[in-house]
Amino acid sequence: MSDLQTAPSNAVSPSSPRGEPDVAIVGAGAAGIAAARRLVELGSSVLILEALPRLGGRAHTVELHGLPVDLGCGWLHSAERNPLAALAEGQGRLLDRSEGAWRRQLHDIDFPPREQRDAWAAYMRLGERLRRDPPASDRASDAVAADDPWRPFLDGLSSFVNGVELDQLSVRDFLAYDDAASEANWRLPGGYGAFIADLAAGLPVALSTRVTSIAEAPGGVVLETDRGAVRARAAIVTVSSDVLARGDIRLAPALDDHLHAAAALPLGLDNKILLAMSEPDAVPAESHLLGRLDRAGTGSYYLRPFGRPLVEVFLGGALARDLEAAGDAAAVDFALRELGELLGSEFPASLTPLVVTRWGAERTISGSYSHARPGRADARAVLARPPRPWLCFAGEACSAQDYSTAHGAWRSGLDAADWIAAGLHGKGRAT
């Protein structure tokens, strides 16, 4: 497996003799790259500090059998208003606008059409109930009976969409996303992660550089890293809410409100397994299977995305956590067993595991995307509010409506950059 994101030619050492940047940006994911681009556009100098030896964070494309494959984000959600879709289009990148196969069950296997209708009707009913008569607890699971026959299906869907089951989900937060989202989901066959990493071209980035503390200092901030200190006039911190809440970066002065807000926005977990097919003609291109209807802990199997000889397995929530803890072999066994039950016992023999992601174990990320705990939808606004003139936070968890996505992260990075730039250049801020 080779990594498409080779060290960029703009990689620098944090202590390279470039003088002090106006703004130090912690994290080279979508939010950090967006913030850096905007600041440079506005005339500020920047330095991005990234703990991993690569760009992109949760946007990560790798090359498998010569094909670019996304291990993190893959879909440009709400595509017609997604700023990254517009950017990709502007660059002349190939965009796939075809409808995803998620809602279809190949040959109705183990999921007869009538049950499919009933299952999706149950999903619609849940949405109506959440809007019309939301539970006082703000806990999504309180809107569906524990013994509802479709409860496992609904929990399973939630584990894919939110990274957690309904009992951990704030209704208000979920609706803020859902009400703003459209049905248009596009893809970049060249890789969403590769595209986002390419957007960092020309920006100074110090890879493999972990920030351990950020402190106010005369005229700005000092960031301690494991490769030396960096001084800047201001900083934007784009690390995930879990990394922030864990206190991996010491902040002086302490910012308890922001850290508590981050703790109310934990990351759920979704992992992917990529399987190579030796007999791709066994299933149609762009088809899909849901593993089981009778339990939440099941896989979603995207067969031959873009017609490629691959199966993309998606595992979410408690199942993803259990299998990540059990190890890659257990995760692969689980997926092959479910595929064997669906497509016949010979089918798994034609599959070779290529990659198993472990987003929860990635220490500088620690999960897939954020959800708000019940009763804590307000936390996103708290986290997004700049705590100091010289510091603010960005990243998907800061987005009120597009949290959990790459474009939400991107927009939050632009907002943070505008805030910081207004302070640096002495202009009034539009809060």
Ligand SMILES: Cc1cc2nc3c(=O)[nH]c(=O)nc-3n(C[C@H](O)[C@H](O)[C@H](O)COP(=O)(O)OP(=O)(O)OC[C@H]3O[C@@H](n4cnc5c(N)ncnc54)[C@H](O)[C@@H]3O)c2cc1C
């Ligand atoms: C399996 C999976 C599937 C997904 N599917 C989609 C999808 O289809 N569509 C979509 O829009 N979104 C999807 N997402 C979510 C999307 O990828 C994220 O919301 C988005 O990329 C987050 O960007 P970010 O900049 O907020 O954070 P990150 O990408 O996490 O960037 C933060 C960066 O900070 C770095 N960092 C952390 N600590 C430090 C430190 N101390 N010092 C320096 N650097 C540090 C991290 O290494 C990381 O690179 C998916 C995510 C996963 C995991």
